[in-house]
Amino acid sequence: MSLLRRPPPDGTAPHEYNSKKKRKVAEIYQALNSDPIDVAALRRMAISEGGLLTDEIRCKVWPKLLNVKTDDLPPAPGKELREDNEDYQQVLLDVRRSLRRFPPGMPDEQREGLQEELIDIILQVLQRNPQLHYYQGYHDIVVTFLLVVGERLATALVEKLSTHHLRDFMDPTMDNTKHILNYLMPIIDQVNPELHDFMQSAEVGTIFALSWLITWFGHVLADFRHVVRLYDFFLACHPLMPIYFAAVIVLYREQEVLDCECDMASVHHLLSQIPQDLPYETLISRAGDLFVQFPPSELARKAAQQRVERTAASTFKDFELASAQQRPDAVLRQRFRDRLRVEERTKSFLTKPRTNRFVKLAVMGLTVALGAAALAVVKSALEWAPKFELQIFP
């Protein structure tokens, strides 16, 4: 429905656009109605242009993407829910301040009712899963589900999401979250080493992307339609996809970043303010492409490899220090960097020229939307956790 109101992309005539949409709606229903339900097709639809198109469809497809049975929802919470829950106060504070997440014209009374439901969903999921810990920003994710599918179903979806995609963010500490953030710079480095080096010398860190990652961009995007479009994408993909999307946004803003003063404050400030008019469909397909080209396993290997080289180069425990967020001596680190970079460049010149990657990227642009790479992305989503896969295809 939102697609209808938006101007069609790349000069497609409106009627053509509408018929494309109609076709997609039909395909989605076909996948939903086939026996067994064609979940892989639904994933492709959720990734490809426009995502799942309407909230009505999302209500039907999101549960399938998460393998949640809609006829077996958790019971409504009892009154004791709020009584001795250690997170209640923090949840309350955050939900009360989350007015911006609700549609602008919504009457106060209705919004307040939804805020109460939001608190209940969060507390219920936490209560049923004592291993999960609340974090500020979790409420930004839950509110999206509440607004799209309603309280009961949202509880079930959020519970599944929290024990899978968001699991790392809900540990007792944020060490794993930090670890995931550590993927950001290597991805950027693969595509645009100049940008990477600039950010590195600004020592901007990755905290600017923290709220993007742990709220799936729900905290920073003002237009709800963009948020749900992204959720379609992320629900269909590997749980690390949000970090690829974060990288794609930074890469998209290359010029702005390079024009910025090279210091932590300026770059952090620039990047933490997301432009609201991003070309979401293009960025989504780029994120998918990047994921296919540089899958998490490869990035992890690179990180590990770098670690060996660096620690071998010196007794200086650069890597450990960096991961402990303590700053090693900047000069020393720069020296390592420079040498590594020379080595890397020579290596990549001999094997796989970097420029090729740019070309490849440009050529592959939109392939995810067209479905070819989408398959790979979908496949990787299933490879991610065998347990999860079993749940999807019992």
Added chain:
Amino acid sequence: MEAAADLESSLELSYSGAGPGGLPPARSRIFKIIVIGDSNVGKTCLTYRFCAGRFPGRTEATIGVDFRERAVTIDGERIKIQLWDTAGQERFRKSMVQHYYRNVHAVVFVYDMTNIASFHSLPSWIEECKQHLLAGDIPRILVGNKCDLRSAIQVPTDLAQKFADTHSIPLFETSAKNPNDNDHVEAIFMTLAHKLKSHKPLMLSQPPDNDKIHLKPEPKPATTCWC
């Protein structure tokens, strides 16, 4: 949505305390100040108040670290004050906020005068700050916020003062909200800036400024509420 725009534009809104004669030098010094304290004590409101000149209509939970900045002129010297507004929830400070402790020139501890628990958290904030800061003696101040909520005060001034004295940290009680207190929030941060300016060894070296116009009277630290 409007609130987001508000918060986002605080950098643009930042105004200078420079008088008409205050020509900005080529490169102004930067004072980095980190603002810490429990969730909901009003860190975002205080930093916004100082940088944008008013109380924000709405705030949201801070996730990670937000950055605000304002240029001021002190004794004729143009100085950028950078405020790092941090998340209050414990899990963030444990692993995320450390990055921002480095190179800071001053620390502002905030508690909520209407919430005794936020006051009781101060020792752990102070302890943590000690652990992260390499330079031992950087200026620190303690701010009790929300003094406008008179009937709800849980932290009496004498208790807070005693605590402040024990730790030798100057105490201010204020309100980010009360419009009459605008000058006060301003005075608090300006006091800190003055302190930093006289705390030269820590700062970037800067060509001396011979134009010594005293634009802002040195505010006196207050230990009572100015509401």
